[in-house]
Amino acid sequence: MSNPNTYDVLPWKKLLDILAPGYCSDLSYLSPTTEREVGEHVKEYTRTGSKTRRLNPLTDILNAIIGDSSMVFCRNDPSFLWGSPSECKPAILGVHEKSLRTGTQARLGENISQNGPSEDPFHWSEPLIFLEMDATRELHVQIESPQEHATGTTTERNGFAPKSTINNGTYLSSEAREISSNYTLSTYASSEQNEYDGAVFNSFSNKMQEKCASYARELLSYGGLRCYVLGIFIHDEVCQFLYYDRSVKIKSEPFYWLNDIQTFEKIIYSLARLNYGMLGFETVFRGVAYTLANGPLYRPVLPNLRHKYERYKYKDIFMDRTLEVDDMQLSLKDAIDQRHGILGRGMKIIRARATNGEHRNMNLVVKMSYIPQGQCSEAEIIKTAQGTAALNENAFKFSKNLPNLIAQMVIPASEVQRQLQLQCTAYQLRNLRILVMEELFPITQLTDDAAKLGKVFREIFECHYWLYSQLNILHCDISVGNFMYRKEGDVIYGVLNDFDLSRCINDSLSEPSYRQLTGTIPFVAMELLHHPETATVHLYRHDVESFFYVFYYIITSYDKNALLSDPPLRWWFITGVERIYFKKTTDFACCVFHAPTPTFRAFQDSLYEMFIAIRKGYIIDHPIMTMGVPQELYDNETMGGNISYNKFSRIFKEVASL
DSSP: OTTTOOEEEEEHHHHEEEETTTTTSOOOOOHHHHHHHHHHHHHHHHHHOOHHHHHHHHHHHHHHTTTOSSSSEEEEETTTOOOSSSOOOOSEEEGGGGGGGSGGGGTTTEEEHHSSOSSSSSBBSSSSSEEEOOSSSSEEEEEOHHHHHHOOOOBBBTTTTTTTTOOOOSSSSSSHHSSSSOOOEEEEEEEEEEEOOOOHHHHHHHHHHHHHHHHHHHHHHHHSSBBBEEEEEETTTTEEEEEESSEEEEEEEEGGGGGOOOHHHHHHHHHTTTOOOTBBOOOOTTOOOGGGGOOOSOOOOOOOSSGGGGGTTTOOOOTOOOETTTTEEEEEEEEEEOOOOSSSSSOOEEEEEEESSTTTTSSSSEEEEEETTTTOOHHHHHHHHHHHHOOTTGGGGGGGGGGGEEEEEEOOOOOOHHHHHTTTTTTTEEEEEEEEEEEEEGGGGGTTTTHHHHHHHHHHHHHHHHHHHHHOOOOOOGGGGGGGEETTTTEEEEEEOOOOEEEEEEGGGGGGGSSSSSGGGGGGGGGHHGGGGGOOOOOOOHHHHHHHHHHHHHHEEETTTEEEEEEEEGGGGGOOHHHHHHHHHHHHHHHTOOOOGGGGGGGGGHHHHHHHHHHHHIIIIIIOOOOOOOGGGSSSTTTTSOOHHHHHHHHHEEEEHH
């Protein structure tokens, strides 16, 4: 599993050749007046070493360059964006010019060069590109006469001499030099810093790019349907271009934009004229023209922000979008789940209603996930399992415990991502898989009835084993969110949901791809948490152990359909992998056992028996802890018979009968 904090690094020319092909074309559109305007804003930018004071001139530089583009660069800092509970505030945002007309008149103009949107903050679906900046060094303007420029001599002003390590050329174009008949400009470092210190820059850029990653996380999670996000990071006279998708984070090598302002102009001009697809937005919705000239792609409805913590409350941006899957026309409704993160599936689950065909009266959901190419198809797994169950009298009952797949669609990875696959090592090319399924209900809605919960758990456990033993399918993501139920009249059936991470067991189990940590971290088996970077092969008993954690969490955290205010296992969700592993191993070693809530008090003995079985497998009976059983005779598949189907099936059968 790749380190989520690691950036791949590409030469800036190579990265821009992929992201904005043709950016090096001649910019004859830049009039002498525009060149002079850019030059004046650059002078203002270099007069201060304050980040806050540089925001306005930098915004003015960007807008002067892009001219009549539908994109406008707006100062955002110090305003938080809305549409998520995070407190993120990118310095500058590139948004559609019509976004400035949304809501009250407060947005008109104040974002361009003043103090950011004070009344109507931007929503995460509105930025087309983000820009973050930092300022740690003073940049002073050196006045250079035409004669000095021609001879290469420079007159020192205000005690500052030129630093050749910073300035390798003037930043104004030849047209601008002709206009400025008396003077041209060059920028130099403060005299306090005799040469550019790369280590100083890197220490700040690494910190700031972690901040940039937090913006990308929100844009990918709450900014609509995007396969990647673009960003720019400017630190004094150095610029880096940023790219984020579900497989990689990329930063370009430094580009000294003040030393080559013409190239910087070409880059910004080209980025501002990309269509929505080239900006990373998925182009799957019907009736939408994906060029900036047709207006904003998403039109969020502004909330009444009475309190800052209400900024995540908003009319869903997918509402009433039309999606066509296998000739089925769907009207999208609210989002049930939007996974928060950069790397991984980026799953979104959205309620929908069919507007044609035989499923018009069904409650449906649309599931969208970015799945690595070559991974087992969830749709094929469900189809195979449902087909086998329908033809086998003994297995027919399991058809009630599986999702009902209605339609599917696969969107191939973009050309940008195909090009990046050739440049980045270990890059996973991911396709967007869209599944249309019957809507199910979360198992936590049954936490007021121990008998129903016990029945559902047993059914899901038996279905899971049938898939493994008869169809060679191992789920690999046993978690609370994947335990669902459906209702048919007065009867409920447990449903094992979400086969995105499932694996088809075959001879290739020893391949490295099967040794990556997968699953929902709070419920992952301890053995897999121990070395997440080089996890052992995912075995059946690991899923069984996860069943225990799901059962343990639910019956100690919920009482009468309500989550406790201070559940005993809350630390599973607020700590990292290493801490979760440490706490679990410590609890089992010290026999720290939490009793169920009053609703599930009847399950206490069964829960404790499962707890002790896992404790014995890891601690008491393990060859590392005892000399009683030779290593070669120890049954690793079941941890000495402690974590096995037979044992846990018997326990869950008892639970269902209580």
